Amino acid sequence: MxxxxxxxxxxxxxxxxxxxxxxxxxxxxxxxxxxxxxxFPSYDIDVPVIIRDSKQMTAxxxxxxxxxxxxxxxxxxxxxxxxxxxxxxxxxxSMRAMERAVENLGxxxxxxxxxxxxxxxxxxGMPVVKGDSKSMSIAAASIVAKETRDRIMADLARQFPExxxxxxxxxxxxxxxxxxxxxxxxxxxxxxxxPIKKRIENEIAYD
Numbered sequence: 001m002x003x004x005x006x007x008x009x010x011x012x013x014x015x016x017x018x019x020x021x022x023x024x025x026x027x028x029x030x031x032x033x034x035x036x037x038x039x040f041p042s043y044d045i046d047v048p049v050i051i052r053d054s055k056q057m058t059a060x061x062x063x064x065x066x067x068x069x070x071x072x073x074x075x076x077x078x079x080x081x082x083x084x085x086x087x088x089x090x091x092x093x094s095m096r097a098m099e100r101a102v103e104n105l106g107x108x109x110x111x112x113x114x115x116x117x118x119x120x121x122x123x124x125g126m127p128v129v130k131g132d133s134k135s136m137s138i139a140a141a142s143i144v145a146k147e148t149r150d151r152i153m154a155d156l157a158r159q160f161p162e163x164x165x166x167x168x169x170x171x172x173x174x175x176x177x178x179x180x181x182x183x184x185x186x187x188x189x190x191x192x193x194x195p196i197k198k199r200i201e202n203e204i205a206y207d
Contacts, residue, residue: 004050004051004052004133005051005052005053005132005133005134005135005136005138005139006135006136007040007043007135007136007137008134008135009113009128009131009134009135010040010043010113010135010136010137011043013111013113013126015110015111016111017039017107017109017110017111018039018040018110018111018112018113018137019037019038019039019102019105019107019110019111019112019113019125019137020037020038020039020040020112020113020131020135020136020137020138020139020140020141021035021036021037021098021101021102021112021113021114021115021123021125021138021141022035022036022114022115022131022132022138022139022141022142022145023035023036023094023097023098023115023145024036024054024142024145024146024148024149024150025145025149025169025170026090026094027171027172028153028169028170028171028172028190029170029171029172029176029180029189029190029193029195029196030082030156030163030165030170030186030188030189030190030196031082031149031152031153031156031165031169031170031188032079032080032081032082032085032097032149032152033079033080033085033090033093033094033097033149034077034078034079034097034145034146034148034149034152035077035078035079035094035097035098035100035101035141035145036075036076036077036078036101036140036141036142036143036144036145036148037075037076037077037078037098037101037102037104037105037112037141038069038073038074038075038137038140038141038144039073039074039075039105039107039110039137040073040136040137040140041072041073041074045072047068047136048068049061049064049065049068050064050065051065051069051136051139051140051143052132052133052139053130053132053133053139053142054132054139054142054143054145054146054147055132055142055146056133057143059150062143062146062147063147065140065143066143066144066147069140069143069144070144073140074105074107075105075140075141075144076101076102076104076105076106077101077104077144077145077148078096078097078098078099078100078101078102078103078104079097079100080093080094080096080097080100082187082188082189082190082191084096085190085192086190086191086192089192090190095118095120095121096120098112098114098120098123099120099122099123102123109124110124111124111125111126112124112125112126113125113126113128113131113135113137113138114126114127114128114131114138115127115128115130115131115132115138115141115142116128116129116131117129149169150169153165153166153169153170154166156188160186160188162179162182162183163176163179163180163183163186164176164179170188172195177195180195180196180199181199184199184203185199185200
């Protein structure tokens with residue numbers, strides 16, 4: 001298996017315009033789910049930074065790659081709020097966030113390479129399982145999505161320092177769960193997710 005993604009899938013598609021799509025934030029208990037859409041100007045472009053699955057990169061590597069990607073590609077992000085996640089469920093909220101990212105690019109009739117096993121209903125393209133380790137466009141999107149979401153959670157952590165969101169990004173770590181137990185939930189928590197739903201049910205039971 002290739003250790004790093006390249007443009008092989010993009011070139012083989014034969015499409016004139018390729019959008020790489022990925023999302024970040026399915027698993028956390030709070031905050032938005034964020035999707036990113038990235039278009040490289042050329043498959044011959046010299047990429048001087050590490051671009052691969054964002055989960056396999058260090059924070060400094062991601063920050064460096066994010067800066068290069070946002071300066072040298074056409075890109076956009078789309079989000080779904082915790083309220084929308086509760087209304088749609090996390091799968092469909094992720095699909096909606098991807099659709100919004102493509103809408104925000106303002107390009108019609110583009111072909112999307114989507115990380116995972118399905119393409120959002122309103123988009124044209126193909127799913128690529130583990131695409132962020134295979135396609136350069138998807139890998140770049142994964143970096144933009146994760147870096148954007150991490151920065152959002154760091155901003156929220158300044159308003160709600162008790163929960164450590166700048167360190168746990170909203171994931172159900174032991175310290176985050178302990179903070180929920182001690183301080184309760186916020187408007188940024190996803191009420192349909194297990195630990196949050198249980199907390200709400202317990203509060204109702206003891207009223």
